[in-house]
Each structure stands twice: as C-alpha cells, then as structure tokens.
Amino acid sequence: MNDESDSAPSTQHSGLDSGRIARNVREVLARISRAAIRAGRRPDTIRLIAVTKSVPAERIRPAVEAGARICGENRLQEALPKIEALGGHDLRWHFIGRLQRRKVKAVVGTFELIHSVDSVELAAEIDRRAGEAGLQQSVLLEINVGREATKTGFSPDEAANVVTVLDAMPNLAVRGLMAIPPPAPGADDARPYFQAMRELARSLASPHLHRVRMEELSMGMSRDFEAAVEEGATMVRIGTAIFGERRG
Numbered sequence: 001m002n003d004e005s006d007s008a009p010s011t012q013h014s015g016l017d018s019g020r021i022a023r024n025v026r027e028v029l030a031r032i033s034r035a036a037i038r039a040g041r042r043p044d045t046i047r048l049i050a051v052t053k054s055v056p057a058e059r060i061r062p063a064v065e066a067g068a069r070i071c072g073e074n075r076l077q078e079a080l081p082k083i084e085a086l087g088g089h090d091l092r093w094h095f096i097g098r099l100q101r102r103k104v105k106a107v108v109g110t111f112e113l114i115h116s117v118d119s120v121e122l123a124a125e126i127d128r129r130a131g132e133a134g135l136q137q138s139v140l141l142e143i144n145v146g147r148e149a150t151k152t153g154f155s156p157d158e159a160a161n162v163v164t165v166l167d168a169m170p171n172l173a174v175r176g177l178m179a180i181p182p183p184a185p186g187a188d189d190a191r192p193y194f195q196a197m198r199e200l201a202r203s204l205a206s207p208h209l210h211r212v213r214m215e216e217l218s219m220g221m222s223r224d225f226e227a228a229v230e231e232g233a234t235m236v237r238i239g240t241a242i243f244g245e246r247r248g
C-alpha cells in the first residue's frame with residue numbers, strides 16, 4: 001500500500017537558535033503555571049507536550065535541557081530516529097497524529113501515550129498488539145468536538161458507547177480524551193469547545209467502567225493553551241510557541 005505520510009517531504013522549521021528555544025520552553029512553562037494558578041489548579045497537574053514534528057534532534061535537545069519532559073510526534077518514521085538520537089535523556093514520547101493500523105505494532109510500547117485513537121478498529125488493533133508485547137498501552141480517545149466533516153475522531157454523541165466497548169479490551173488503558181477544536185483566530189474562540197470536552201469527560205466517567213479512566217484532557221496548542229488550562233486541560237501540545245513557525 002502506498003503511504004503518503006512516509007514519502008511526503010517533511011516541513012522545515014524556521015531554525016530558531018538553541019538559546020531562543022530554551023527561553024521559549026521556560027516561558028511556555030511559566031505561562032502554563034500562571035494559567036493554572038488563575039484557575040485555582042496546581043501547576044504540576046498540567047504537562048507540556050513539546051510537539052517536535054519537523055524539528056531535528058539537535059534542536060529538540062535545548063528544549064529538553066530547558067525542562068521539556070515529553071515530546072509529541074505525529075509520524076512514526078520521523079519519530080524513530082529522533083527517539084534513538086535522544087535516548088540518553090529522561091524523555092517520554094507521545095504519539096499525537098493519525099495512526100494507521102499497520103503501524104500500530106511499532107508504536108505500541110515505544111510511545112508512552114497515544115493521543116489519537118479515532119476508531120474502535122484502531123483500538124482493537126492496539127489492544128491486540130499490546131497483548132502480544134505483554135504490556136498495557138495507554139491511550140486517549142480523540143473527540144471531534146467541533147463535529148467537523150473533515151476531521152477524524154469520535155463524535156461526542158457516540159463516545160459513551162465507544163467507552164463501553166473499549167472498557168472490555170484488556171491491554172488498552174484509556175486515560176482520557178483529546179481534541180483539536182476547529183481553527184479560529186482568537187485564543188478565546190476555542191473556550192466553548194474546551195468546556196464541552198471537560199463536560200464530556202465528566203459525563204463519561206463512571207464507576208461501572210473497569211479500565212477506562214477519565215483523568216486526562218489533552219487540549220490546547222500554541223495559540224490557545226492558556227484558555228485550555230483554565231478550562232481543565234491536563235496536557236497541552238505546543239509546537240510553534242517553542243520551535244517557531246513550520247514552513248511547508
């Protein structure tokens with residue numbers, strides 16, 4: 001099968017220098033802390049996912065040295081050499097992109113958390129491969145919170161049924177939800193979607209579930225992460241505000 005995501009030329013970053021990347025990380029961490037405090041939350045309950053897609057390993061290193069502990073990647077082939085190159089650091093890797101079923105075997109166990117489970121079939125494949133590897137794979141369910149025709153993810157209406165089905169998968173550990181709200185110009189435009197996500201997570205949490213947990217909310221990107229933190233995000237995924245604009 002031809003796979004465009006492997007052969008497509010990767011985008012280039014604008015090449016911020018190491019000092020600037022380190023300062024950006026410290027600034028983003030400070031802004032996360034201040035947003036948490038404004039919302040009456042403990043800053044250490046929110047984790048920064050530094051989105052390193054299209055960023056080479058040598059520019060990820062200053063981010064790690066400045067305090068980034070988790071990297072988010074959306075392409076397996078791009079991620080693997082970087083995971084190898086940065087192996088000496090105390091660093092976790094999260095998979096945040098569209099995941100094809102035939103790549104699940106390589107992703108399971110390599111990535112601490114898969115943010116982008118968008119179908120029951122994909123969940124079943126992760127469960128199967130995790131079972132073969134003798135581990136439990138943590139995942140989030142991607143929710144199409146804006147009900148956009150162009151986006152994947154579960155609709156908010158089907159989430160309750162999906163959670164029931166996934167709860168029966170022994171090697172899958174559902175930890176919560178992830179969303180990418182519709183693109184919007186302002187930092188506050190996504191706020192209603194963040195609120196809808198928090199409400200959905202609350203409505204899905206149930207004592208009848210055995211494995212599924214609703215403790216993580218992965219939402220908020222460079223332009224709106226403070227609003228996301230104020231509305232309950234436990235993970236924010238940030239690329240541009242750390243590494244600069246991506247150039248296609």
Ligand SMILES: *Cc1c(COP(=O)(O)O)cnc(C)c1O
Pocket residue numbers: 051053074096097180221222223237238239240241
């Ligand atoms: C690229 C990407 C991000 C980061 O977006 P920025 O606007 O650069 O912060 C976050 N989440 C996902 C799923 C992404 O693909």
